Amino acid sequence: MTIKKDKVDVVLVGFGWTGAIMAQELTEEGLQVLALERGPMQDTPTDAKYPKVIDELAYSVRGKLYQDLSTETVTVRHKTGDLAVPYRQHGSFLLGNGVGGAGFHWNGMTFRNLPEELRLYSNTVERYGKKFMPEDMTLQDHGVTYEELEPYYSQFEYVCGTSGTAGVLNGARQAGGNPFEGSRSKAYPTPALKYVYGESLVEKAALAAGMHPYPLPASNASEPYTNPYGVRLGPCNFCGFCEHYGCYMYSKASPQTTIMPALMKKPNFELRTRAHVLKVLMDNQAKKATGVLYVDSQGREVEQPADLVILCAYQMHNVRLLLLSGIGKPYDPQSGEGVVGKNYAYQMNGGVSVLLKKGTYLNPFIGAGASGVVWDDFNGDQFDHGPHGFIGGATTKHARAGGRPIKQSAIAPGTPKWGSGWKAGMQEGYQRILNIGLSGSVMPYRDSYLDLDPTYRDAYGMPLLRMTFDWHDNEFDMLKFVGDKAELVAKELNPEKMWSSIRKKGSHYDVRPYQTTHNTGGAIMGTNPKNSVVNRFLQCWDVSNVFVQGASAFPYNMGYNPTGLVGALTYWSVHAIRTQYLKNPGPLVQA
Amino acid sequence: MEKNIEPRRGFLRRMIAVVPASSLAAGAAVTQVACTSDGANTPLSSAHAGTTNAKYSPSYLNDAEWAFVVAAVDILIPKDEIGPGAVEAGVPEFIDRQLEMPWGHGKLWYMQGPFHPEVVPQLGYQHNMTPRDMYRHGVADCDAWCKTNHDGKTFAELDKKLQDEILHQLDESKIELPNIPAKLFFNQVLANAREGFLADPIYGGNKGMVGWKMIGFPGARADFMDWVDQPNKPYPFGPVSINGERG
Numbered sequence A: 001m002t003i004k005k006d007k008v009d010v011v012l013v014g015f016g017w018t019g020a021i022m023a024q025e026l027t028e029e030g031l032q033v034l035a036l037e038r039g040p041m042q043d044t045p046t047d048a049k050y051p052k053v054i055d056e057l058a059y060s061v062r063g064k065l066y067q068d069l070s071t072e073t074v075t076v077r078h079k080t081g082d083l084a085v086p087y088r089q090h091g092s093f094l095l096g097n098g099v100g101g102a103g104f105h106w107n108g109m110t111f112r113n114l115p116e117e118l119r120l121y122s123n124t125v126e127r128y129g130k131k132f133m134p135e136d137m138t139l140q141d142h143g144v145t146y147e148e149l150e151p152y153y154s155q156f157e158y159v160c161g162t163s164g165t166a167g168v169l170n171g172a173r174q175a176g177g178n179p180f181e182g183s184r185s186k187a188y189p190t191p192a193l194k195y196v197y198g199e200s201l202v203e204k205a206a207l208a209a210g211m212h213p214y215p216l217p218a219s220n221a222s223e224p225y226t227n228p229y230g231v232r233l234g235p236c237n238f239c240g241f242c243e244h245y246g247c248y249m250y251s252k253a254s255p256q257t258t259i260m261p262a263l264m265k266k267p268n269f270e271l272r273t274r275a276h277v278l279k280v281l282m283d284n285q286a287k288k289a290t291g292v293l294y295v296d297s298q299g300r301e302v303e304q305p306a307d308l309v310i311l312c313a314y315q316m317h318n319v320r321l322l323l324l325s326g327i328g329k330p331y332d333p334q335s336g337e338g339v340v341g342k343n344y345a346y347q348m349n350g351g352v353s354v355l356l357k358k359g360t361y362l363n364p365f366i367g368a369g370a371s372g373v374v375w376d377d378f379n380g381d382q383f384d385h386g387p388h389g390f391i392g393g394a395t396t397k398h399a400r401a402g403g404r405p406i407k408q409s410a411i412a413p414g415t416p417k418w419g420s421g422w423k424a425g426m427q428e429g430y431q432r433i434l435n436i437g438l439s440g441s442v443m444p445y446r447d448s449y450l451d452l453d454p455t456y457r458d459a460y461g462m463p464l465l466r467m468t469f470d471w472h473d474n475e476f477d478m479l480k481f482v483g484d485k486a487e488l489v490a491k492e493l494n495p496e497k498m499w500s501s502i503r504k505k506g507s508h509y510d511v512r513p514y515q516t517t518h519n520t521g522g523a524i525m526g527t528n529p530k531n532s533v534v535n536r537f538l539q540c541w542d543v544s545n546v547f548v549q550g551a552s553a554f555p556y557n558m559g560y561n562p563t564g565l566v567g568a569l570t571y572w573s574v575h576a577i578r579t580q581y582l583k584n585p586g587p588l589v590q591a
Numbered sequence B: 001m002e003k004n005i006e007p008r009r010g011f012l013r014r015m016i017a018v019v020p021a022s023s024l025a026a027g028a029a030v031t032q033v034a035c036t037s038d039g040a041n042t043p044l045s046s047a048h049a050g051t052t053n054a055k056y057s058p059s060y061l062n063d064a065e066w067a068f069v070v071a072a073v074d075i076l077i078p079k080d081e082i083g084p085g086a087v088e089a090g091v092p093e094f095i096d097r098q099l100e101m102p103w104g105h106g107k108l109w110y111m112q113g114p115f116h117p118e119v120v121p122q123l124g125y126q127h128n129m130t131p132r133d134m135y136r137h138g139v140a141d142c143d144a145w146c147k148t149n150h151d152g153k154t155f156a157e158l159d160k161k162l163q164d165e166i167l168h169q170l171d172e173s174k175i176e177l178p179n180i181p182a183k184l185f186f187n188q189v190l191a192n193a194r195e196g197f198l199a200d201p202i203y204g205g206n207k208g209m210v211g212w213k214m215i216g217f218p219g220a221r222a223d224f225m226d227w228v229d230q231p232n233k234p235y236p237f238g239p240v241s242i243n244g245e246r247g
């Protein structure tokens, strides 16, 4: 029998970055807010304790903080008609779990979009004409502009204590920052992290090759900092155990280090862990959500009534919950109709590596999750795409997250896989190999989407999410082009050896090696219900008391890491809820 | 700013200094002979390491499997002029202990069927075997193959040159095993050998932190506040482990 709980004003599904922001802001309105998180409680003193947390095997290799795939995963196939099979082991992307979500163990790279990226469809049509776009590309604008989002990007950065160097401040170019960025109303809250040795070398090489390098914006605080919620962060000590780990120094921004100390004290907030939401409950007409159904820590089904339901469960889980709840029309790749599951996209990465000369000491173990030098010369629409015939671009960077021996040591090509040769190669490569990485945008296509799997189920008996995705020529061309430019920088380093890893046309998406946890789309935002699941305030077109936060809203995947935009959109959305929706519950945009 | 940092750093240093004595003593009881409680500070001699491994009695691996693993990892990461190898580092112990963990039981993976191992490799692991199964089938199959093809001898009984050749053949799928794809088995052993050589010693491998010393990784120090801006200088401190051993 289902247990029925007392009604709350707001129920949040998932308690990662988006859930924490929503909770903090909506409790300010005096609302009773309940967050349901499927995973366990996690906090710095218990789950990021030194020296216990400095354990590569437990965290990076076995994935102590990741989603338990034995309970729930996705299935993957390359194209419609293929058999989709489960993503049985963590590889390509690492889903978060537990309080703080992936925000507890992310790197902290915190970018803003280039202004043109939020209107990439319109920008491309204006600059190159409609014909420039491949026919099967389903690109569209976000429906919100950089200017509108600017204050919310700032708000997120100030909560995170993001360190960086402004490139354009109130319209004025600043030395040392990214000259291509949109104008900011405020400088970064903390100065940029110092460059580690490799980064200084790459900065010099990039300048010599004519690029415009700037310090990677890092939510790894560079100095002691108190955020607007009154929460204090400590300075990052470049411990090298950042992504996949909680930060024992209280330096990496996470819900734990930036929001929870303020939030958890509030009497009108409740966080219930080990509460796995199965679906959103709907009224008879399927016009309004009445709450959610979840399974509690004892395996009991619980109905939680609420006036407002906000999905904060991460991109994939948001889409799956919409499909399981029957909210919105599922996307049909044949007809191109329906929207839920549409425009799933990933990122295409690659890189150039160099072996520096003998006697170089990179000391690769000195690193931070978001420590790096980056340039945007071939990102977004900052160069003329006309002659090259592709849309999009990539950020190019040298980032040094650490030098953890199992997963972050590198060997030069041609080194034996084992034996004394391997040992020698490891020894040689550890201090002298440096990588310049590319993080490339991926456009949406008619045949890249998410739906429910017909065969495989999770531990609760619910169908898994099925991902249909493969690479397209546009992205192969993009990466080749930006990869060639990265080689120009690599050459400036005068390496002993140099090699690049750029995907070849015709190769397929591979779930085995880690690439990024930057999955986007499936519940995309837009300007009308025909082309999007949520409106520009991330409110469901079909069910006005359901909002969907996170990168599921992105109509395509940019070259930047997503969380800057995810954070900005969450603040933008909650601002609209606070100032408009609560006064007059109902659609914020007329369809 | 410096003032704010110092107390914390002092605290960390104290932690590193305090943890070792107690936990080293506890760990020593299992794996080390009493008279070498200070052994972690000196490079391991292979004789000493040999004693260490002899003391460990495997929990999951049976005698034949243990012999196979010891022989195989000795080829994969040998003792040579660079330094100790996988056997001296305790990698067989590491593997046995890992196989007793949830990971070894396949509990970290989605293991519901139907299974479709025939799909393209880019879709990832699709077998129904747990790591425990992989070792059980892999060693039995490989030993059987060795006996048939090499005068009734198991893998561990062959000479090193032949063992090396056989590992290459497994890696290149040139040998067909009845119960497990040869390459899958090989990759598992190789991955675990590297993990055991480079993971924190709390898991039974990387004894004396020999894997870390090989590349110059300082282990659980994880505090480089004052080394960020010392470019291109050799880092002067040896590794420490989670339990506070120093190398």
Ligand SMILES: Cc1cc2nc3c(=O)[nH]c(=O)nc-3n(C[C@H](O)[C@H](O)[C@H](O)COP(=O)(O)OP(=O)(O)OC[C@H]3O[C@@H](n4cnc5c(N)ncnc54)[C@H](O)[C@@H]3O)c2cc1C
Residues within 6 Å of the ligand: A013, A014, A015, A016, A017, A018, A019, A036, A037, A038, A039, A094, A095, A096, A097, A098, A099, A100, A101, A102, A103, A104, A105, A106, A107, A108, A109, A110, A111, A243, A244, A275, A276, A277, A278, A312, A313, A314, A315, A317, A369, A370, A517, A518, A549, A550, A551, A561, A562, A563, A564, A566
């Ligand atoms: C290793 C790693 C490194 C990363 N580094 C960066 C980076 O440097 N820069 C960057 O921009 N981004 C990075 N990311 C991505 C970043 O972590 C995400 O963009 C961000 O955390 C998304 O926030 P979210 O609130 O949407 O989801 P999450 O933080 O994932 O939180 C979602 C929460 O919902 C819970 N949940 C899911 N389903 C249910 C359910 N049915 N019922 C109840 N609860 C549920 C989950 O357990 C989880 O806690 C990284 C991610 C990973 C994994």
Ligand code: SF4
Residues within 6 Å of the ligand: A219, A220, A221, A235, A236, A237, A238, A239, A240, A241, A242, A243, A245, A246, A247, A248, A249, A250, A251, A252, A367, A368, A369
């Ligand atoms: S690198 Fe810095 S921010 Fe990251 S975990 Fe270590 S101290 Fe924290």
